[in-house]
Amino acid sequence: xxxxxxxxxxxxxxxxxxxxxxxxxxxxxxxxxxxxxxxxxxxxxxxxxxxxxxxxxxxxxxxxxxxxxxxxxxxxxxxxxxxxxxxxxxxxxxxxxxxxxxxxxxxxxxxxxxxxxxxxxxxxxxxxxxxxxxxxxxxxxxxxxxxxxxxxxxxxxxxxxxxxxxxxxxxxxxxxxxxxxxxxxxxxxxxxxxxxxxxxxxxxxxxxxxxxxxxxxxxxxxxxxxxxxxxxxxxxxxxxxxxxxxxxxxxxxxxxxxxxxxxxxxxxxxxxxxxxxxxxxxxxxxxxxxxxxxxxxxxxxxxxxxxxxxxxxxxxxxxxxxxxxxxxxxxxxxxxxxxxxxxxxxxxxxxxxxxxxxxxxxxxxxxxxxxxxxxxxxxxxxxxxxxxxxxxxxxxxxxxxxxxxxxxxxxxxxxxxxxxxxxxxxxxxxxxxxxxxxxxxxxxxxxxxxxxxxxxxxxxx
Numbered sequence: 172x173x174x175x176x177x178x179x180x181x182x183x184x185x186x187x188x189x190x191x192x193x194x195x196x197x198x199x200x201x202x203x204x205x206x207x208x209x210x211x212x213x214x215x216x217x218x219x220x221x222x223x224x225x226x227x228x229x230x231x232x233x234x235x236x237x238x239x240x241x242x243x244x245x246x247x248x249x250x251x252x253x254x255x256x257x258x259x260x261x262x263x264x265x266x267x268x269x270x271x272x273x274x275x276x277x278x279x280x281x282x283x284x285x286x287x288x289x290x291x292x293x294x295x296x297x298x299x300x301x302x303x304x305x306x307x308x309x310x311x312x313x314x315x316x317x318x319x320x321x322x323x324x325x326x327x328x329x330x331x332x333x334x335x336x337x338x339x340x341x342x343x344x345x346x347x348x349x350x351x352x353x354x355x356x357x358x359x360x361x362x363x364x365x366x367x368x369x370x371x372x373x374x375x376x377x378x379x380x381x382x383x384x385x386x387x388x389x390x391x392x393x394x395x396x397x398x399x400x401x402x403x404x405x406x407x408x409x410x411x412x413x414x415x416x417x418x419x420x421x422x423x424x425x426x427x428x429x430x431x432x433x434x435x436x437x438x439x440x441x442x443x444x445x446x447x448x449x450x451x452x453x454x455x456x457x458x459x460x461x462x463x464x465x466x467x468x469x470x471x472x473x474x475x476x477x478x479x480x481x482x483x484x485x486x487x488x489x490x491x492x493x494x495x496x497x498x499x500x501x502x503x504x505x506x507x508x509x510x511x512x513x514x515x516x517x518x519x520x521x522x523x524x525x526x527x528x529x530x531x532x533x534x535x536x537x538x539x540x541x542x543x544x545x546x547x548x549x550x551x552x553x554x555x556x557x558x559x560x561x562x563x564x565x566x567x568x569x570x571x572x573x574x575x576x577x578x579x580x581x582x583x584x585x586x587x588x589x590x591x592x593x594x595x596x597x598x599x600x601x602x603x604x605x606x607x608x609x610x611x612x613x614x615x616x617x618x619x620x621x622x623x624x625x626x627x628x629x630x631x632x
């Protein structure tokens with residue numbers, strides 16, 4: 172049986188009743204996290220205004236499909252594009268360390284838009300989201316993601332389109348053959364470049380949104396019996412062979428339906444590139460343990476893997492002088508400077524981007540490829556922080572950053588993160604009600620209820 176057929180049959184046959192309880196529960200937490208990010212980004216991400224304006228001009232802002240924290244109706248494809256872009260706009264969304272994929276942003280909006288069309292239940296959405304995560308993550312693991320990165324690809328987008336297609340196909344109830352066609356159509360739309368790093372472009376968030384929309388469109392075309400390319404995963408010009416030099420196709424289906432890659436997702440406690448989180452954990456811990464003042468710090472070294480250096484460590488001059496929020500999200504010096512100065516790294520931290528004290532400390536922070544950290548890749552997004560302050564040297568290595576599966580946030584921490592993101596936009600009462608709906612999603616007969624009464628507090632007033 173081909174790799175594509177295995178994936179297609181898995182997707183078409185998956186149901187809520189076939190999921191282990193811990194997988195279904197974790198899935199709801201990931202949906203909650205995704206929605207919280209989308210709600211806050213709808214109100215505050217600097218790219219949102221331009222995105223919504225373009226969606227309106229394109230004629231995608233007319234319909235009954237919904238966007239979080241927005242009273243307007245959208246065309247279904249437009250709603251997916253907006254929700255998926257918003258979910259990734261804060262860079263605060265879930266991450267699979269080994270796959271280097273933010274799976275929720277493209278997958279969850281595609282499942283929800285399909286559910287609005289079909290009237291699918293909450294349980295059906297949970298199963299579809301799980302299918303989407305498994306497809307996207309397993310493709311990234313088979314490339315593997317590090318080699319894919321070296322070619323300049325952004326796996327959250329390139330692999331995310333297949334995950335979005337799987338999620339929508341599952342909701343639509345497509346047959347295995349139709350699902351294979353959806354993957355074949357998604358292949359023609361798989362894209363995403365790391366070139367956004369050159370100038371802090373908004374394309375990182377957009378290309379993940381586009382992946383969600385493209386996967387949704389692929390499943391919709393397949394639903395109408397449009398024929399996609401055969402063998403899109405393992406074919407001569409299929410995804411794995413075209414997008415990486417030495418893929419491992421069998422990794423896609425290894426223990427499929429037994430080992431759940433969704434359970435290896437981490438949830439970010441900080442709104443920045445995941446490669447900096449181990450360093451942030453270390454900075455917060457060292458600050459608390461030794462109570463040194465930022466002005467007493469002579470130098471700071473953040474040890475990273477080669478992949479981490481690519482994202483947050485180099486080029487040095489640019490990382491020490493971020494010019495905008497995207498630059499700062501991918502700046503090891505910025506996030507470490509914030510953590511050392513304030514004892515935290517949160518969305519409002521970006522308001523201090525031009526703070527002279529932060530700028531001064533950034534100039535003293537270096538990122539290096541550390542052999543001790545390199546050996547942890549790709550299993551962990553680890554980091555080692557060394558601080559010289561008042562003539563003393565302090566070092567802390569964090570192998571598993573907070574939020575990873577082995578150090579996962581508990582239910583209270585997850586809900587606190589959600590409320591911190593959503594309550595300022597929706598109001599505490601609406602945000603709390605939305606969280607309650609998500610966490611009881613398996614009992615809801617019509618998943619589209621998630622979009623009811625979720626408009627912003629300002630609009631409601």
